[in-house]
Amino acid sequence: MSLRPARQEPIAGLYEPVTPAGHAVLDRLRGYLPLIRSTAAEHDRAGTFPTGTFDTFRKEGMLGATVPTELGGMGLDRLYDVAVAILAVAQADASTALALHMQFSRGLTLGYEWRHGGPAARALAERLLRAMVAGDAVVCSGIKDHHSAVTTLTPDGSGGWLLSGRKTLVSAGPVGTHFVINAQTDGTGEPPRLASPVVTRDNPGLSVLDNWDGLGMRASGTVDIVFDNCPIPASDVLMRDPVGARNDAALAGQTVSSIAMLAIYVGVAQAAYDLTVAALARRPEPPQAAAQTLVADAGSRLYALRATASTALATIDVLNTDTSMDPGERGRQMMRPFQHAKMMVNQLAPSIVSDCLTLVGGAAFTAGHPLARCYRDVRAGGFMQPYTYVDAVDFLSSQAFGIDRDNNYMSHWAIRARSQGSATAESPSKLLSR
Numbered sequence: 001m002s003l004r005p006a007r008q009e010p011i012a013g014l015y016e017p018v019t020p021a022g023h024a025v026l027d028r029l030r031g032y033l034p035l036i037r038s039t040a041a042e043h044d045r046a047g048t049f050p051t052g053t054f055d056t057f058r059k060e061g062m063l064g065a066t067v068p069t070e071l072g073g074m075g076l077d078r079l080y081d082v083a084v085a086i087l088a089v090a091q092a093d094a095s096t097a098l099a100l101h102m103q104f105s106r107g108l109t110l111g112y113e114w115r116h117g118g119p120a121a122r123a124l125a126e127r128l129l130r131a132m133v134a135g136d137a138v139v140c141s142g143i144k145d146h147h148s149a150v151t152t153l154t155p156d157g158s159g160g161w162l163l164s165g166r167k168t169l170v171s172a173g174p175v176g177t178h179f180v181i182n183a184q185t186d187g188t189g190e191p192p193r194l195a196s197p198v199v200t201r202d203n204p205g206l207s208v209l210d211n212w213d214g215l216g217m218r219a220s221g222t223v224d225i226v227f228d229n230c231p232i233p234a235s236d237v238l239m240r241d242p243v244g245a246r247n248d249a250a251l252a253g254q255t256v257s258s259i260a261m262l263a264i265y266v267g268v269a270q271a272a273y274d275l276t277v278a279a280l281a282r283r284p285e286p287p288q289a290a291a292q293t294l295v296a297d298a299g300s301r302l303y304a305l306r307a308t309a310s311t312a313l314a315t316i317d318v319l320n321t322d323t324s325m326d327p328g329e330r331g332r333q334m335m336r337p338f339q340h341a342k343m344m345v346n347q348l349a350p351s352i353v354s355d356c357l358t359l360v361g362g363a364a365f366t367a368g369h370p371l372a373r374c375y376r377d378v379r380a381g382g383f384m385q386p387y388t389y390v391d392a393v394d395f396l397s398s399q400a401f402g403i404d405r406d407n408n409y410m411s412h413w414a415i416r417a418r419s420q421g422s423a424t425a426e427s428p429s430k431l432l433s434r
Helices: 020-046 051-059 079-092 094-116 119-134 250-282 289-320 327-360 370-383 389-401 409-420 428-433
Strands: 139-142 152-155 161-170 178-181 183-185 193-200 206-208 223-232 237-242
Touching: 020 051, 020 079, 020 094, 020 370, 051 094, 079 094, 079 250, 079 289, 094 119, 094 139, 094 250, 094 370, 139 161, 161 178, 161 193, 183 409, 193 223, 193 409, 250 289, 250 327, 250 370, 250 409, 289 327, 327 370, 327 389
Parallel strands: 139 178, 152 183
Antiparallel strands: 152 161, 161 223, 178 193, 183 193, 193 237, 206 223
């Protein structure tokens, strides 16, 4: 049983897509849901990645859903519709939805580079996008540095680069073929710059660790990756702003890359609600008054959750197509509704799942119960950038009060890392052993 309004507005609640591409992608994904559901509990218990599911996605072109049609993809570019698709998968398994979102978001951001970047960026983006459509590329993102090292690009002396460091929390790592890494330049004789090198899995010096043992999202393959002087051609590096440049235009890309993840936690809350209502309905006696009250309250919060997320997505879809305004202001206007919605999702979704456990009772307090998986998975939303709770409070309050700050969390991390003096502080062998 799903909570649905009596009448649906064209854009309301993340129930249905609003574009033909959105409908086409959702229709195909629905065909995979029985497979995803049937293996979710097993992969969660074992902490293993659903490689078989992603092999099917790869072979059948699903990983090219957000690639422009001009390059052979399905052309899904409306963030609202991406969220609807991810929500449907999350109701079956949040881990699979998280890993699939990584690929969908790369299609969106690389599509922007292909349309608006310089010649080198366009060429690199097109190569990756075409490989995604062909099933030859599963593109993962490596954003957060492991505490033991800062990921740096240093000149190799012949026009290319050497990449060293370690990234943590790289989802879909077990099947990744290409990794878009957040790094900073070093040893150039100039101020450090943020950069996004693309590293292939067969690159000498790259190691994908098998070290994920999360509380939740246990089947997401969220592993660490170590780089030991990986050679990177200059053509495979997207150069960004200088560290500390305070360019709020970057917030637009960060919003596009991440906002559809809200649908994962909406989907988990919806799945928990549906499971709970079905369990109560099977009982021989009608629910007691307190249980009825809690169901009604949880349903109301679920409605608010869907409305909040869908409104933010619809707003950002409009801003995403408007490149006429000042780039910095556009970035801030996109990030603000994203962060307001994210804070509400991170409050409402866990509260709904928690109340569902209360309603079902002690049976749900076992590791194998589907509500237990929902309870663990839904907490992952609070750890996702941009932003975690503390950074979101800083951003939204500074926007309200007009406080000047560096809103690019990747630049902020780079500044902090350099101030701590930890860049390339440990050998690759130590990084691998941690």
